[in-house]
Amino acid sequence: MNVLWVFAHPEPRSLNGALRSHGLSELAAAGHRIRESDLYAMGWNPVVGPGDFGHDPRERLLVGARSEHAHATGGLSADIRAEQDKIAWADAVVLQFPLWWHGMPAILKGWFDRVFVQGFAFGVTGPGGRTLRYGEGDLAGKRALAVVTAGARGSGLAERGLHGDIQQLLFPLLHGTLFYTGMQVLPPLLVPGADRLTASGGEAAAARLRERLRTLDTAEPIAYRPETGGDYGDDLILRPHLEPGRTGLDVHDRTAPAARPVPAGAR
Template identity: 65%
Template structure:
């Protein structure tokens, strides 16, 4: 497989950095081809602006979605965005690694998605019959993605009744709203809890957990999200009454509990 590793941590000597280094070695030892986007090392610009869109931006009001779609179609996106899109086009699988900060992604990684997943590439993709291709379909369909994260909170506090909220709910925006929305099949995450105080034996466990996930990257079952165009949602994109009847919340968007 071709694997793109997107890394968003400012300190290469951190726990995250050690896991990334071991993960890259593991992938290469398994025979996979690997490319990397180390966002802090690249000094990635996370801010969307008119300079992203070349001549398409013009001198008037910047309408980001429409302008980015035209720039993408006409090959006028900035070189740094194009380089990341080419990596994604090359990849069969994407590893997205970050520390969980304030229930979300570090700003530099959020900005990577904002600038790279432009309209016509990450969203706003249409079929010949006019259907919008998202949530299981789209330009990135057929690719696999896995999130690798470190969190300061201990694991029980990110369980179903934990004060920090269930991990699956916390990751729903990136899992469902970003990766799956763009068409990718999303594997269960690799999470390391209590990251600021991991002793040697727990690091070994975390390393081995990541190694095992990478060994089964091609075969692991993805999170069973419902596809948008698979018949589960009505014309208003609301779950039909006979699917998860009476249910509400994020879990109803799974075809089965998990």
């Protein structure tokens, strides 16, 4: 496989840096081809601006329309085009980052903001002008794995944990970004208690990462419901006979445990 490894941590000597080294070695030993985007080392600019699209800053900037035009005409800035070329080349994308304030670091969010432009990652249409999204799109067929470290203990990031279940915390990334663009999204790999890991704990985390990477091309993705699979009506609401009387993010995953009951009076 062709694997793009996107790394978003400012310190290469960190636990994240060590895990990346283990991960890349595992992929290389298995014969996979690798490209990297080390965002901090690259000095990646995370801020969308007129220069991304060759736009005159004196004129009003309509980001969606302007980015789509620039993508179609080859007018995107060179750094954006380089990242899009990596994604187009890749069969799988590994996104590695620490969980900061219940989300990804700003530099990684800015990578998505600038690279996943209209016409490339969204706003793509199929036959009859139908928008391709949630399981369809130009990135369909690619696989994605998020490797996430957190200072919190694992129990606090599990079901019923105070911090919230990690897969639900990452729903905007996993479902709203990766699955939206058509990618097959693997369950995230969480390394909890990162600030308190002993040497043996670090070795165990590296072993878990290596094991996940061995099945990068075969593991079952999260069973998110595709938009066009018949589970949603024209109003984009899950049909009443599916998960009746329940709500919450898990209803969009066919294999997730039962979601929270709908509060009284909310039906």
